Amino acid sequence: xxxxxxxxxxxxxxSFYHRLDPRTKLLNSALMFVxxxxxxxVFEMALVIGFMVGLSAAATVLKRVARTMAFTGLFSGFxxxxxxxxxxxxxxxxxxxxxxxxxVVSTSLFFITTSPDELEQVMKMFRLPRDVVFAFxxxxxxxxxxxxxxxxxxxxxxxxxxxxxxxxxxxxxRNMIPILIxxxxxxxxxxxxxxxxxxxxxxxxxxxxTSLLVYRARGTDIGAACAAVALFALVSYSFYFVIxxxxx
Amino acid sequence: MGDILEVEGxxxxxxxxxxxxxxxxxxxxxxxxxxxxAGPSGCGKSTLLRTxxxxxxxxxxxxxxxxxxxxxxxxxxxxMRDLAQSVGFLFQNPENQIFMFSxxxxxxxxxxxxxxxxxxxxxxxxxxxxxxxxxDLAQRAPHELSDGQKQRVALAGVLAMRPKLVILDEPxxxxxxxxxxxxxxxxxxxxxxxxxxxxxxxxxxxLLVEVADRLVxxxxxxxxxxxxxxxxxxxxxxxAHGVAVPAITRVQKMLAGKVGVSADRLLAPSELxxxxxxxxx
Amino acid sequence: xxxxxxxxxxxxxxxxxxDGVSLRVEAGEVVALVGENGAGKTTLxxxxxxxxxxxxxxxxxxxxxxxxxxxxxxxxxxxxxxxxPDHQLFSETVEEEMSFALRNFGYSxxxxxNRVSWGLELFGLEEYRKSSPLVLSGGEKKRLTLACILAWDPQMVILDEPxxxxxxxxxxxxxxxxxxxMSTGKTIVVVSHDIEFLWPMQPRVVVMKGGKVVGDGxxxxxxxxxxxxxSARVAQPQLVEFYQxxxxxxxxxxxxxxxxGRWVEEGIRP
Numbered sequence: 001x002x003x004x005x006x007x008x009x010x011x012x013x014x015s016f017y018h019r020l021d022p023r024t025k026l027l028n029s030a031l032m033f034v035x036x037x038x039x040x041x042v043f044e045m046a047l048v049i050g051f052m053v054g055l056s057a058a059a060t061v062l063k064r065v066a067r068t069m070a071f072t073g074l075f076s077g078f079x080x081x082x083x084x085x086x087x088x089x090x091x092x093x094x095x096x097x098x099x100x101x102x103x104v105v106s107t108s109l110f111f112i113t114t115s116p117d118e119l120e121q122v123m124k125m126f127r128l129p130r131d132v133v134f135a136f137x138x139x140x141x142x143x144x145x146x147x148x149x150x151x152x153x154x155x156x157x158x159x160x161x162x163x164x165x166x167x168x169x170x171x172x173x174r175n176m177i178p179i180l181i182x183x184x185x186x187x188x189x190x191x192x193x194x195x196x197x198x199x200x201x202x203x204x205x206x207x208x209x210t211s212l213l214v215y216r217a218r219g220t221d222i223g224a225a226c227a228a229v230a231l232f233a234l235v236s237y238s239f240y241f242v243i244x245x246x247x248x
Numbered sequence: 249m250g251d252i253l254e255v256e257g258x259x260x261x262x263x264x265x266x267x268x269x270x271x272x273x274x275x276x277x278x279x280x281x282x283x284x285x286a287g288p289s290g291c292g293k294s295t296l297l298r299t300x301x302x303x304x305x306x307x308x309x310x311x312x313x314x315x316x317x318x319x320x321x322x323x324x325x326x327x328m329r330d331l332a333q334s335v336g337f338l339f340q341n342p343e344n345q346i347f348m349f350s351x352x353x354x355x356x357x358x359x360x361x362x363x364x365x366x367x368x369x370x371x372x373x374x375x376x377x378x379x380x381x382x383x384d385l386a387q388r389a390p391h392e393l394s395d396g397q398k399q400r401v402a403l404a405g406v407l408a409m410r411p412k413l414v415i416l417d418e419p420x421x422x423x424x425x426x427x428x429x430x431x432x433x434x435x436x437x438x439x440x441x442x443x444x445x446x447x448x449x450x451x452x453x454x455l456l457v458e459v460a461d462r463l464v465x466x467x468x469x470x471x472x473x474x475x476x477x478x479x480x481x482x483x484x485x486x487x488a489h490g491v492a493v494p495a496i497t498r499v500q501k502m503l504a505g506k507v508g509v510s511a512d513r514l515l516a517p518s519e520l521x522x523x524x525x526x527x528x529x
Numbered sequence: 530x531x532x533x534x535x536x537x538x539x540x541x542x543x544x545x546x547x548d549g550v551s552l553r554v555e556a557g558e559v560v561a562l563v564g565e566n567g568a569g570k571t572t573l574x575x576x577x578x579x580x581x582x583x584x585x586x587x588x589x590x591x592x593x594x595x596x597x598x599x600x601x602x603x604x605x606x607x608x609x610x611x612x613x614p615d616h617q618l619f620s621e622t623v624e625e626e627m628s629f630a631l632r633n634f635g636y637s638x639x640x641x642x643n644r645v646s647w648g649l650e651l652f653g654l655e656e657y658r659k660s661s662p663l664v665l666s667g668g669e670k671k672r673l674t675l676a677c678i679l680a681w682d683p684q685m686v687i688l689d690e691p692x693x694x695x696x697x698x699x700x701x702x703x704x705x706x707x708x709x710x711m712s713t714g715k716t717i718v719v720v721s722h723d724i725e726f727l728w729p730m731q732p733r734v735v736v737m738k739g740g741k742v743v744g745d746g747x748x749x750x751x752x753x754x755x756x757x758x759x760s761a762r763v764a765q766p767q768l769v770e771f772y773q774x775x776x777x778x779x780x781x782x783x784x785x786x787x788x789x790g791r792w793v794e795e796g797i798r799p
Contacts, residue, residue: 161633502790521774
C-alpha cells in the first residue's frame with residue numbers, strides 16, 4: 001500500500017515537468033512504456049531508464065521514483081530468478097527484470113506529476129462520458145477525506161475497548177465490522193450531500209460544460225515530446241533494422 | 249414587488265413519512281434582507297430551505313402543495329439550471345460541496361456546468377475569489393485548507409453564480425467562534441456590497457442578531473414566530489421553541505425600561521453596560 | 530488523575546501539534562479545554578487514552594504511563610465521547626450498541642443488561658431499546674454515545690465538542706448531564722468552542738494555542754484576560770464582557786443572566 005501511494009499518488013510540484021500539458025505527460029509516459037517493450041538490449045533499456053530518471057530529477061520527484069524503483073526491485077528480482085532458472089540466459093533475464101522496473105516507472109512518472117484535475121482533462125479528451133469522468137474525479141478527491149474518516153472511526157471504537165489485533169483470524173475479521181459499518185454509513189450520507197450540492201450548482205445543466213482550464217502546447221511541451229520521440233525512434237530503429245546480438 | 253422570496257401555504261410531506269415536514273407555511277422576504285431561520289432540531293428548517301432552491305420537488309419526491317416563488321417565478325415550474333443561478337445554497341459541511349482539486353477549479357464548477365464561456369468564467373471566478381479574499385488560495389487542494397477556508401471556498405463557488413438569494417445552512421457549526429464571527433461579518437459585507445439576500449439557519453444567535461433584519465422561528469413544520477430579532481427575543485415564547493436567547497439579551501430583558509435601559513432594540517454587552525452606567529444607549 | 534509532562538507530538542506532515550505541554554488534572558476536577566481549530570486540543574485528548582503516544586515527554590493516567598498500556602485498558606478509566614456520533618454507531622439496535630464496550634471490557638451478561646437498562650433510562654432512550662441507532666435524531670445520537678460511555682462507569686469523562694449541531698433544548702439536557710456527572714465526583718474534560726455553554730459550569734479553563742498551553746486557571750479569572758483570549762482566538766462570555774465594562778461591580782463576574790440583572794437593579798442604582 002505504501003509503495004502504491006508513494007509511487008502513484010499526485011503531489012503538487014512546481015517543476016517544468018509538472019507544468020507540462022497533461023497530454024504531453026501522457027504522450028511521454030506512453031512512449032516510454034512502448035519503448036521499454038521494444039528495447040532488446042540491456043544498453044537500450046539503460047538508455048530508457050536513464051532518460052526517465054533524468055526526467056524525474058527535472059520534475060523534482062527523483063526521491064519518490066527511486067523509492068518506487070527500490071520496491072519494484074523486489075518483484076523484478078523474482079522475475080530475474082524465474083527467468084534465469086528457465087532460460088539460463090543472463091542477458092535476457094536481466095532485460096526482463098529491468099523492463100519491469102521501467103514499465104512501473106513510466107506509469108508512475110505520469111501519475112505522480114499529473115493532478116486529478118489534469119487527469120480529468122485527459123479523460124475528457126478521450127471523450128469519456130461526463131458522469132464517468134466526474135465520478136473518477138470525486139473518488140480521487142475524497143480519498144484523503146475517507147482516510148480521515150477511517151482514522152476517526154478507529155479511534156472512537158478503540159476508545160470503546162475494541163482491540164483490532166486481538167484473537168484469531170475469524171475474530172480479527174469480525175473486529176472490522178465496527179469500523180466498516182460506520183464508514184459505509186458515512187459514505188452513503190456523504191454521497192447524498194454531494195448529490196444535493198451538485199444539483200445546487202447546476203451539474204448536468206448543459207450537455208457540453210465548459211472548462212476554466214485551457215491547455216496549450218508550449219515550447220517546453222514540444223521539447224519534452226521531441227526528446228521522448230527521438231528515444232522511441234532510436235530504439236524502434238534498432239528493433240527493426242539492427243539484428244539483435246544477444247536475443248535468443 | 250420587492251419580495252425576492254414568497255412562500256405561500258407551503259406543505260410538504262416526504263414519501264412514506266407519517267406527517268408533513270413543513271405545513272401551511274407563509275413567508276415573504278424583501279430583497280436585500282438578512283433573515284435568520286431558527287427552531288429546534290427536526291422542526292422542518294432543512295426541508296423548507298430545500299424547497300427554496302428546488303431540491304424539493306425536483307430531486308426529492310413527495311406530497312407538495314402551495315407555492316414558493318423566487319424573484320417572481322415559481323420554483324416548482326422552474327428547472328434546476330435556472331434555480332441554481334438565482335438561489336445559492338451553502339450546505340452545513342463545506343467538505344461535501346468542494347468537488348475539484350484546486351480552489352479556483354471548484355469556484356468555477358457551477359459556471360462550467362452552465363457552459364459559461366471561458367473568458368467570462370475567468371473574470372467571474374477572480375471576482376468571487378476577490379470578494380472572499382481567498383485569491384492566495386486559488387491553487388490549493390481541498391485537503392490543504394482549514395475549515396474556515398473551506399467554508400469561504402464553498403461560498404465563493406456559490407457567489408460566482410451570482411445568485412440573488414443565498415441560503416446558509418448552519419454555516420458556523422464547525423467553526424471556532426472567531427472564525428464564525430468573521431464569516432458573519434463577511435455576510436454583512438456581501439449584503440452591503442452586492443445587495444444579496446441571505447437566509448441563514450443558525451443556532452448561535454448571539455453572532456447573528458446584530459446583522460439580521462428578521463428572525464423567523466419554526467416548530468413542528470410551522471412558522472411560530474416572525475419579527476425583528478428584538479421582537480422575537482423579547483417575546484415570551486422564543487425559549488419554548490428552542491431559541492437560544494443570548495445571555496446579554498436576557499439581562500437586557502430584565503432591565504428593560506429600568507435604569508435607563510432601552511427596550512427598543514437589542515443591545516450588545518458594551519451598549520448595555522453604557523446604558524446601565526447612565527452613559528446613554 | 531491525568532498528568533502531561535513536557536509532552537511533544539509531531540504529526541507525520543511535520544506539524545508540531547503539541548509543544549512542551551505540561552498539565553495536571555486532579556480527580557474530580559471539571560476542565561474546559563478551549564482554543565481555535567488546530568490549536569492541538571484533539572491531539573491532546575488522543576494522548577490521554579493512548580490513541581497517540583508522545584514523541585517526547587510522558588502522559589500518566591492514574592499513574593500509568595500511556596506508552597505501557599493499551600487504549601482499551603486506558604479507556605476503562607477514561608471514557609472519550611468523540612464529536613461525531615456517526616463515527617461510531619454500528620449496531621442493529623440501541624441496546625446492542627450500548628453493550629458493545631461492556632462486552633469488550635469483559636462484563637458478565639447480567640451486568641451488561643443492568644448497565645444498559647440504567648443508561649437507557651438515564652438518558653431517556655428506553656423507547657428506542659430495540660430500534661436502530663441510525664434512526665435516532667442528532668441529539669438522541671449524541672445522548673446515546675454518552676450513555677455508551679457512562680455505562681462502563683469510567684472515572685474520567687472527556688467530551689469532544691458536545692454541543693456542535695445541538696439546539697438549545699438539547700444543550701440544556703447536556704448541561705444537566707454534565708451537572709449530574711459533576712455531582713458524582715467524576716473528572717470531566719470538555720473540549721468546546723461554545724464559551725456560553727461552558728461559562729455557567731465555572732470550570733477550570735485550559736487555553737491552547739499552536740500546540741502550547743497558554744493559559745490555565747479558574748474561568749472567572751481567565752475569562753477576564755482579554756489579551757490572552759484574543760491572542761488564542763477564544764471568545765469571551767457576554768456576561769464577562771458586560772461585567773468588565775461596569776465601573777462599580779461585584780468581586781467576581783456574573784455567572785447567570787439573572788445574577789447580572791439582579792445586581793444592576795439592586796446595586797448600581799437606588
